[in-house]
Amino acid sequence: xxxxxxxxxxxxxxxxxxxxxxxxxxxxxxxxxxxxxxxxxxxxxxxxxxxxxxxxxxxxxxxxxxxxxxxxxxxxxxxxxxxxxxxxxxxxxxxxxxxxxxxxxxxxxxxxxxxxxxxxxxxxxxxxxxxxxxxxxxxxxxxxxxxxxxxxxxxxxxxxxxxxxxxxxxxxxxxxxxxxxxxxx
Amino acid sequence: xxxxxxxxxxxxxxxxxxxxxxxxxxxxxxxxxxxxxxxxxxxxxxxxxxxxxxxxxxxxxxxxxxxxxxxxxxxxxxxxxxxxxxxxxxxxxxxxxxxxxxxxxxxxxxxxxxxxxxxxxxxxxxxxxxxxxxxxxxxxxxxxxxxxxxxxxxxxxxxxxxxxxxxxxxxxxxxxxxxxxxxxxxxxxxxxxxxxxxxxxxxxxxxxxxxxxxxxxxxxxxxxxxxxxxxxxxxxxxxxxxxxxxxxxxxxxxxxxxxxxxxxxxxxxxxxxxxxxxxxxxxxxxxxxxxxxxxxxxxxxxxxxxxxxxxxxxxxxxxxxxxxxxxxxxxxxxxxxxxxxxxxxxxxxxxxxxxxxxxxxxxxxxxxxxxxxxxxxxxxxxxxxxxxxxxxxxxxxxxxxxxxxxxxxxxxxxxxxxxxxxxxxxxxxxxxxxxxxx
Numbered sequence: 001x002x003x004x005x006x007x008x009x010x011x012x013x014x015x016x017x018x019x020x021x022x023x024x025x026x027x028x029x030x031x032x033x034x035x036x037x038x039x040x041x042x043x044x045x046x047x048x049x050x051x052x053x054x055x056x057x058x059x060x061x062x063x064x065x066x067x068x069x070x071x072x073x074x075x076x077x078x079x080x081x082x083x084x085x086x087x088x089x090x091x092x093x094x095x096x097x098x099x100x101x102x103x104x105x106x107x108x109x110x111x112x113x114x115x116x117x118x119x120x121x122x123x124x125x126x127x128x129x130x131x132x133x134x135x136x137x138x139x140x141x142x143x144x145x146x147x148x149x150x151x152x153x154x155x156x157x158x159x160x161x162x163x164x165x166x167x168x169x170x171x172x173x174x175x176x177x178x179x180x181x182x183x184x185x
Numbered sequence: 186x187x188x189x190x191x192x193x194x195x196x197x198x199x200x201x202x203x204x205x206x207x208x209x210x211x212x213x214x215x216x217x218x219x220x221x222x223x224x225x226x227x228x229x230x231x232x233x234x235x236x237x238x239x240x241x242x243x244x245x246x247x248x249x250x251x252x253x254x255x256x257x258x259x260x261x262x263x264x265x266x267x268x269x270x271x272x273x274x275x276x277x278x279x280x281x282x283x284x285x286x287x288x289x290x291x292x293x294x295x296x297x298x299x300x301x302x303x304x305x306x307x308x309x310x311x312x313x314x315x316x317x318x319x320x321x322x323x324x325x326x327x328x329x330x331x332x333x334x335x336x337x338x339x340x341x342x343x344x345x346x347x348x349x350x351x352x353x354x355x356x357x358x359x360x361x362x363x364x365x366x367x368x369x370x371x372x373x374x375x376x377x378x379x380x381x382x383x384x385x386x387x388x389x390x391x392x393x394x395x396x397x398x399x400x401x402x403x404x405x406x407x408x409x410x411x412x413x414x415x416x417x418x419x420x421x422x423x424x425x426x427x428x429x430x431x432x433x434x435x436x437x438x439x440x441x442x443x444x445x446x447x448x449x450x451x452x453x454x455x456x457x458x459x460x461x462x463x464x465x466x467x468x469x470x471x472x473x474x475x476x477x478x479x480x481x482x483x484x485x486x487x488x489x490x491x492x493x494x495x496x497x498x499x500x501x502x503x504x505x506x507x508x509x510x511x512x513x514x515x516x517x518x519x520x521x522x523x524x525x526x527x528x529x530x531x532x533x534x535x536x537x538x539x540x541x542x543x544x545x546x547x548x549x550x551x552x553x554x555x556x557x558x559x560x561x562x563x564x565x566x567x568x569x570x571x572x573x574x575x576x577x578x579x580x581x582x583x584x585x586x587x588x589x590x591x592x593x594x595x596x597x598x599x600x601x602x603x604x605x606x607x608x609x610x611x612x613x614x615x616x617x618x619x620x621x622x623x
Contacts, residue, residue, distance in 0.1 A: 020220050023216075031213075032204060049212070053215070057216060070246070127193075128197065144194070175187055175191075
């Protein structure tokens, strides 16, 4: 995330020239990742789509205000996180969004069930989803960012607003917790 | 176990957790249309800002703005300053007072002097003043050789600046003599040699002025003479410092070289006195011949009983006689100076043979004083002669109608009076070519 040369050039074009095409190119690079990041935290594809659109639009406005941006992906994740927090607040009165709900929904609706085969079977996927469901929000976030989105520690630290050491510790504890929860244990 | 968990998590990134492709495309189009509406009509980004932002693609932004940009600015300032400096100096080096780049040249010089006065030592400061003095002398010569209508003012300026430089060098030498400042004997030697050059340039300028005697040039000539005296004094002082340093054990200049410089200084005085003597002799011959011519004119007028002419020629004859007598006295004086100088030179040589350099340099000082005295006598004699030239012209015109006067100069070109001091080598006594029209 700290930026490939391509991302930096696109960001330069975006900041200095406000080139919409550069923005479109960055959208192509990051839309899936942001969508996934959001999708793990909301209850449906619709919410994920709405929030992803909102994230990109907010990022554009942020750049237009000439605020300093170290990394475009970092910006997207931070904006996404804030959008999700806003969503949680709006839903505060409602029962907690169950990760399993949208994951199950995803399994059933999202990819037409194709990814079951990819993860090596429904049982195994369900197991890991169940485990994620049981994790604290803090643990779930770093685990998905690190292993699903495959971000570096420093990138995660930037997104969640913690030090790299704190992210490592959280990640270590999250994995430890997963191992405790998994049925084999 | 841990690896297996991670592997399972990684597999989640594939499949339905990704957005639908058609939504992706629709959302893209929608976003683009939204952001295009928010674009300003025109962007005015400074190219420098664009450059720094562009640089931050390759170098971390804080490094670009906190390190690279300030350093680059500093480099640019230094680069501009140095190129502007060298460019200006190069362009202005040959400029003269009145040229638009001359102030730049002087400005650079003043800056150099100011900088050296803070960070430089006595040696570098003195060398700089010597260099500036040489430039002023060269400028003076150039202006005098030019046909600039405003040359009197300009020469006045350069000569005044030259005087200042010589005073600065003089004070540096004084400081050195009082042992407060230490520079090597080689510096004193350089000063001595450079002052010799400056003196010669000033002499050339003076010669040039004498070719067209007028009030302005007379004043300039006077100025140059004074400056030349100062240059001579500085030269002698440099000689004294050179000897002092040598005696104090400074081996940067050998004894032979010191002796050579002393001999050269003595020879310069001898040459100068020789030139002065020739000039005074020339002036004497001119005035003597003038006296003869006027005498002839007077006799002729008496023969013709032309009362008016007799009275006017008598008055003029008296003046010429007085002037001629004065030049005779001047000749005697310069002869005396010359004799005295020869004596001093002999004494100096004796001292040098005995390796008594301190005494020898005292004789150099005395010889220098003698040459200055002789030059003053010479200047006065030349000036006196020049004052009679217009009167001679009047007499020539008036006598043309009445009489024929045979001057002692025969078959000579039209009235020319050469009083220009000439170099010792090529000097011949000034001839008295007065041709009162046949």
